[in-house]
Every structure is written in C-alpha cells, then in structure tokens.
Amino acid sequence: MTLLTRIFWLALRDLTLELRGRTGLLAAVFFLFTMLLILGLALGPNQDDLRKAAPGVLWVALAFAGSLLAGRAFGLEVEDNTLDDLLLVPGSREWLYYGKLLFQLLLLLIVGGALLFLTAGLFYLPLSALPGILVTLVLGSIGYASVSTFYAGMLARLRGREALLPLVLFPVVVPVVLASVKATASLVEGLPLGEVFNWWQLLLVFDVIYVTLCGLLFPYVLEG
Amino acid sequence: MSPLLEAQSLSKRYGRDWVIRGLDFRLEPGEVVALLGPNGVGKTTLLRLLAGLMRASGGRVARQGRVGLLANPPAFHRHFTGEENLSYALRLEGRSPQPGAIAAALQAVGLPPGKAVLGYSSGMKKRLAMARLRLQRPDIWLLDEPEAALDAQGRELLEALILEAKSAGGVVLATHDRGWVQRLATRTLELSPAV
Numbered sequence: 001m002t003l004l005t006r007i008f009w010l011a012l013r014d015l016t017l018e019l020r021g022r023t024g025l026l027a028a029v030f031f032l033f034t035m036l037l038i039l040g041l042a043l044g045p046n047q048d049d050l051r052k053a054a055p056g057v058l059w060v061a062l063a064f065a066g067s068l069l070a071g072r073a074f075g076l077e078v079e080d081n082t083l084d085d086l087l088l089v090p091g092s093r094e095w096l097y098y099g100k101l102l103f104q105l106l107l108l109l110i111v112g113g114a115l116l117f118l119t120a121g122l123f124y125l126p127l128s129a130l131p132g133i134l135v136t137l138v139l140g141s142i143g144y145a146s147v148s149t150f151y152a153g154m155l156a157r158l159r160g161r162e163a164l165l166p167l168v169l170f171p172v173v174v175p176v177v178l179a180s181v182k183a184t185a186s187l188v189e190g191l192p193l194g195e196v197f198n199w200w201q202l203l204l205v206f207d208v209i210y211v212t213l214c215g216l217l218f219p220y221v222l223e224g
Numbered sequence: 225m226s227p228l229l230e231a232q233s234l235s236k237r238y239g240r241d242w243v244i245r246g247l248d249f250r251l252e253p254g255e256v257v258a259l260l261g262p263n264g265v266g267k268t269t270l271l272r273l274l275a276g277l278m279r280a281s282g283g284r285v286a287r288q289g290r291v292g293l294l295a296n297p298p299a300f301h302r303h304f305t306g307e308e309n310l311s312y313a314l315r316l317e318g319r320s321p322q323p324g325a326i327a328a329a330l331q332a333v334g335l336p337p338g339k340a341v342l343g344y345s346s347g348m349k350k351r352l353a354m355a356r357l358r359l360q361r362p363d364i365w366l367l368d369e370p371e372a373a374l375d376a377q378g379r380e381l382l383e384a385l386i387l388e389a390k391s392a393g394g395v396v397l398a399t400h401d402r403g404w405v406q407r408l409a410t411r412t413l414e415l416s417p418a419v
Contacts, residue, residue, distance in 0.1 A: 002318035009315040020303040081299040084277050089317055090290050 003095050010086075010099025015106055017076050024072040028065040028111050033118065035061050040122040047124045054123035055184035058133075059140070061119075062112055063177050066141075067166040069107050070148035073100040074156035083156060087222065097149065097218035101211070104145040104152075112137045125188060132187040132196060139203040140180035143210055147172050150214035154221040176210075179203045227252050228288050228364050228394045229274055235282035236269055243269050245418040246283070251364065251394040256386060258405040259398040261415035267398035268296070270415070271366045274396060289363025289393060296368040298353035302342040306335050306352050313356055321359070329355040333381055346373035354385050363393035371401055383408060 018025055036057065043053050077083040086096055116133060119125060125133070151168050155161040183199035229251035236244045243266040251257055259267045272278040275291050300309045307326050314321045330337060333351040344352065350373050357365065370382055386408050389395045399405045405412070 006316055006318055009312065013312045013316070017301055017303055076301070080301045082301060084275075084293065084295065085299065085313065086316070087277055088275060088291055088293055 006089075006095045007099040007102055010096070011102035011106060014073070014076055014100070014103040018072060018103075018107065021076075024069055024075070025107065025110070028068045028107075029114060031068060032061050032065050032111065032115050035064070036115070036118050036122055050123045051125065051188060054119055054125055055181050055188055057123060058115060058119045058184060059177050059181045062108070062115055062137075062140075063144070063170070063173070065111050065115070066108055066144050066148060067169060069104065069111065070152050070165055070169060071162055072107065073104045073149050073152045075152075078156055093219040093222060094215050096222070097153065097215050100153065101145055101149045101214075104149045105141055108141040108145050109138065112141055126190070129187040129190070132193075133184055135200065136180055136183045136187070136196075136203070139200060139207060140176055140183075142207045143176035143203060144173050146207065146210040146214050147176075150218060150221070153218060156222075176203065176206050179206065225253060226288055227286075229396070230286045231274065231283065233283035234270075234273060234280055234285060236266070236273060236278070237281045242418040244273070244415075249274075249413070251396055253394055254390055255411060256390050256395040256397070256409045258409035258412045259396065259415060260400075260402060260405075260412055265415045265417055267415060268368055271368050271396065271398055274364075275366050287364060290360075291364045291366060292357045292360050292362030294350075294353045294357060294365075294367040294370050296370075296372055297346060298349045300341045300344075300349060300352060303340060305338055305340050306330055306344075306355075307337060309341060309352065310356055310359060314359060317360070325359065329359050332358070334377065347375060347378055350374050351378060351381065354381060358385060358388070361392060365389040365393060365395040365397075367395065367397035369399055370397055371399060371404060379404070 039053070039057050040050065044050050074083065077086065087093065116130070116137060120127075120130065148165075148169055151165055155164055155168075158164065179199050179202045183196050183203065186196045186199065227250040229249070231247060231249040234244060234247040234249065235242065247270070259270060261267055269278065271293070273280055274285055275293050276285065276287065277293075304312070307330065310326045310329065311321055327337060333355045335348060335351055335355065341349065341352070350370070367386075371379055374382060386395055386397070397405070
C-alpha cells in the first residue's frame, strides 16, 4: 500500500509542477498543432487521402511529442537539483520509476487526447472508430512511456540528454509505434474487430515486457 | 552497540584522480563527527558516498537506519511553497503529515507560510532544509556546510538541530568553520588530499 501511495503522490506532485511550469506541455501541444496543420494542408483536401494518412500522422505526431515530453519526467528534478532527495527515500527505488512512469503516461494521454480530437477534425476520422482508437492510444502510450521514462532516468545526469534521448528511444519503441499504427489503421478502415484484437494483444505483450523489465533495471541505472 | 555508519576501505576516483583512498570510518550513536579540510579534498564526495548517492570506486558502506542529507545548497522545487515541498517530502516517504506539523516546523525556523521557494534566499532555503530534516527525523544526519549562508539566528537554530540530531542518532558534518564546530563536534576528521 505504501508503494502505491508513493507512486500516486510522485505522479501528482510532478503533474502539479508541470502544470505550474507549463513549458513542456505547452511546447508539445503547440508543436503538435503546427505539425497537424502542415500535414493536413500538404495531404489534403481529398477526404479519403486524409483519412488513409490519419493513423500514420497520429502516431508520428504522438511519437515526436512523446520524445519532447520524455525529458520532463526527470527534467523537473534536474532543473531544481532535487533528484538526490528522491534517491534518499528509504527502500527500493522501483517506486520512483513507476511514479515517473505514471506521470509520463498522464502527460502522453493528455497530449494524445488533444491530438486525437484535432486529428479527428482535420483528417475526417470516422466517429465509430474513436473508442477503439482511444484503447489503442492507452495501450500504445503505456509502451512508449515505459521506455521513455527508463531512458530519461538513465540520461538524467548527462549533458546533451535532450539530443541523446530520441536517439536511444526510437529504436526501442518502433514495435510499439508500428503496432499502434496498424491497430489504428484497421479501426479507421473498419476491419473486423478480431484483426484489431491481434494488434492490441501484441501491444499488451510489449507493455507488460517493457514495464516489468524497465522497472527491474531502473534502480541500477540511477546509481551515480 | 553497532555503528550507524561503517565505511571500510572506501575509495573514490574521478578519472585518474583519487579523491578518497582506503578510508575507514565509523559513526556511533550520539556522535557528531566534523569533516575538516580545504576545498576539493573530498568532504562532499565522502558525504555523498556515505549517503549512498554515489557509487564507490572501492570499499563498502554499511548503514543502520535512515539517512537524511542537508545539501549545500539545499534543493527544493521552486514553483512549490515551503509547505508544499515539506508535505510532498513526507508523503513520498509514505507518511501523512500531522495537521499543523508543517506550519509549526516552518514557524520554528522562522519562515513565512505561503511563499514560493522561487522567492527564498539561500539562508531561507537552509532553514527550510532544517525544517525538512526535523520532520523526517532520520537516524543518520549528513550535513554539508550547514552553517553557510545562515545568519546568527539561523546558526542558533542549526546548533539546536544538531543537538537534537545527536540525541536521535548520529551526525556527520562537513565544514570550514573550525571555531564554530569545536563546540559541537565529539570528534573531528581532518581530510587530506588522496595520493
């Protein structure tokens, strides 16, 4: 129970700090809006073309926004030099990973929700596909956030971490992004739900592996 | 009685430069050990090694009890108020602050309520760090130049805190102020450059 409480308080604390500071979240939302607008203008105005491109656009935008947000998990600690205080909390350090993961996941879901709303409007996504896309968004975001949080922690004390993070992150999250694009495309095309389930199962497997493995390895990568 | 801290053959190097080499150290309950030595001799490094915040190049450290660190300068989230920083520090340890305990701790160190840390001076941050340690009540108190940036009243508060820490556990403090620390320390450890 204490572990879950700590995870909750850390995520809540970070979300409060992020909303007060605003820089990371605002930058990601502005970036997404600009990207979607440019892609919409470049690929349009044919509705069918836009709808076909929507799954790829949605996940490429989310992947880029995710890499912008990934640094926030530990950027909050690095900016205020408070990482040591978290490391001094008694007990094992896995809770720190899961608290930061929850924070990162909440950020991605906030941005992903806004992104889905914009994409649905600009790229003519069928309304019937939206609940399924929301499920895909949650599953894909868990996989993405689990890896990005791990690497953000590993690189937290390094100079040039903003440049390094996407380089190490993207090769590992490619399977998650691909499975998410395929699941979203199946939903947009109106394929049978059985086909979408296959991608969701794959995403779920990635999520379980990444979350477990990263949580176990995290205490070792944080040692100075 | 078993020691609160025991370091055996502790070593640390940055690249090829040894900062600490083969150090043996014990902290017994009720002790206040003052680390003395010139800048760059490894006082902060030793405190961080003892706290477990840094991987040693050699040797080992055994700790009996919780560690609390007063860093120099102390770190807090600047967009939070003093109360919020203290409240989250306790909650992240899995403890619920007693109603009024945080306000009382802030008042005890002479800090105003409701002010964001962004507007704190260095001395105020030191006072806030003292309030945090008092609320956390660790067994092993590691203080890195705790007297720096404090005014006369702040030093009095610090001395009271060190006496409190001495009765609650043990204290290791790094300082340059020999005259001040002579009155408080039960033992001094003079560090010299490692070769």
